[in-house]
Amino acid sequence: MRKIKLFVDAHWFDDPFQSTCVFIKGLYTEIANDDRFELYMSAVDVELLKKEFNYSDKIHYLKYNSHSKYYRLAIDIPNLIRKHKIDIAHYQYVSPLIKNTKEIVTIHDLLFLDFTNLFPWHYRTVKNFLFKRSAKRSDLVTTVSNYSSNAIIKHYYIPKNKIILTPNGVSQDFFRDFSEAPLPDIKSRYNLKKYILYVSRIEPRKNHISLVKAYVENKIWDADTKLVLIGREDIAVKELDHYLNELPESLKQNIVQLKNIPFEELLSFYRNAALFVYPSIAEGFGIPPLEAAALKTKTLCSNSTAMSDFSFFGNDLFPPLDIETLSLKMAAKLKEDDVLRREHLSKFILENYNWKVIASNFSSDILNLFSK
Known part of the structure; x- marks a missing residue:
């Protein structure tokens, strides 16, 4: 069986370090060592990305041409997926404008819908549109907790069998x-x-x-x-x-x-x-x-x-x-x-909350998606 070409949108590492970076780093530090996958990760600051993943030679580091999220979603990602013949792409929250491969979307939370008083109207409106569109279009939705899984089902009417739990691990x-x-x-x-x-x-x-x-x-x-x-x-x-x-x-x-x-x-x-x-x-x-x-x-x-x-x-x-x-x-x-x-x-x-176990379970979910 040939290796599955897996693309990860890692633009999050171009911004101040946050919990989404912890999730991507923990998960893909382990998956990079899985010989069933050929891993591609992309960001603007490729050197920083290499440093975060200890300069692993098991990852193909790809460079985005712009910090603009619009350019990334509309042009950069579709072009990279087409160029490298990617089998499956993994995004956090928002997928690109064009779908040209199988998609996994991780939605960490929908707190802005459960606690509307804590978030501005414009933020809620834009995020809700993008997250909902991405979740409904994806081949697989993952989230980090039972609470978030229930929120996705409640607000976006995503079938429970399309959602898998991939929690955060502790380093x-x-x-x-x-x-x-x-x-x-x-x-x-x-x-x-x-x-x-x-x-x-x-x-x-x-x-x-x-x-x-x-x-x-x-x-x-x-x-x-x-x-x-x-x-x-x-x-x-x-x-x-x-x-x-x-x-x-x-x-x-x-x-x-x-x-x-x-x-x-x-x-x-x-x-x-x-x-x-x-x-x-x-x-x-x-x-x-x-x-x-x-x-x-x-x-x-x-x-x-x-x-x-x-x-x-x-x-x-x-x-x-x-x-x-x-x-x-x-x-x-x-x-x-x-x-x-x-x-x-x-x-x-x-x-x-062990990244090795979490990554192993997630890898099985990727393989199941690829076989469909």
């Missing part, structure tokens, strides 16, 4: 032996002793305000414990800005906001946190709490939307808008001695 970096290669000393560098951590870009649905209020109102800062928020601001949150500005200077000093943290430092922040809290209101998946738990860090996680799949967190799940409950859980968790439970959680995540 092996979170399970490695750190005694062999110690992580950066972030406590000295950032003048930290004990701290609570939240890793997420800033926008309304990420719900930083509930965590900050729980931290302030429960006077956790009084126990010499800081709050560290890591992530860039994507959408301004006026309520959060106003609340932080009204705090006394002595208290503000205990809330540390950082962005553009190098990966090794980020690992160190995760691993050294006294507690990781993930209060997001809406997610298509929600990987940071899994990363924290993989590193055996105490973790509290929202029980909303896709995070409801994380039933293995048990009593460490909480309703994200219930600040009183969050405050009580934070105080209790900081005092809790649960080393054995955290060991079990880390092992569970390694076994169930």
Whole structure:
């Protein structure tokens, strides 16, 4: 049997690194080593793409001619598929104008349809048209959670048998032996002793305000414990800005906001946190709490939307808008001695959110599609 020519639209790596990049990198780092496939990946910045995939010689790196999404979707992709005689193409959310091969479309979430108050009208209208068209035209739809699968069925009337679950995995970096290669000393560098951590870009649905209020109102800062928020601001949150500005200077000093943290430092922040809290209101998946738990860090996680799949967190799940409950859980968790439970959680995540297993299952789905 000849190799299946598989094309992956990797333009996401031309923009600031995000969860979609994590998904593509995790999945195709594994599939690149599968001899049943001949893998083609395309972006404008080919050198960066090569670096992300460790300069793998098992990938054909193709260059887009323009950063314009219109040019990419209307001209670049159809031309590349035709030139290289691609068998199957994989897109995130949106497929090109012309369909000239079999298509797989991954829709990570439809949060803008379930939480219309959190997204502008123009954003909702454009995304809905493009996502719906792509999903209906594709030969196979994949998504990352049961919540997102149900949303696709509900909003786009896609048959359940056309949707497959391909969840995010947790990188092996979170399970490695750190005694062999110690992580950066972030406590000295950032003048930290004990701290609570939240890793997420800033926008309304990420719900930083509930965590900050729980931290302030429960006077956790009084126990010499800081709050560290890591992530860039994507959408301004006026309520959060106003609340932080009204705090006394002595208290503000205990809330540390950082962005553009190098990966090794980020690992160190995760691993050294006294507690990781993930209060997001809406997610298509929600990987940071899994990363924290993989590193055996105490973790509290929202029980909303896709995070409801994380039933293995048990009593460490909480309703994200219930600040009183969050405050009580934070105080209790900081005092809790649960080393054995955290060991079990880390092992569970390694076994169930493993890119090798996820890629193997996805490869089988590709083969089934190719044989049709």
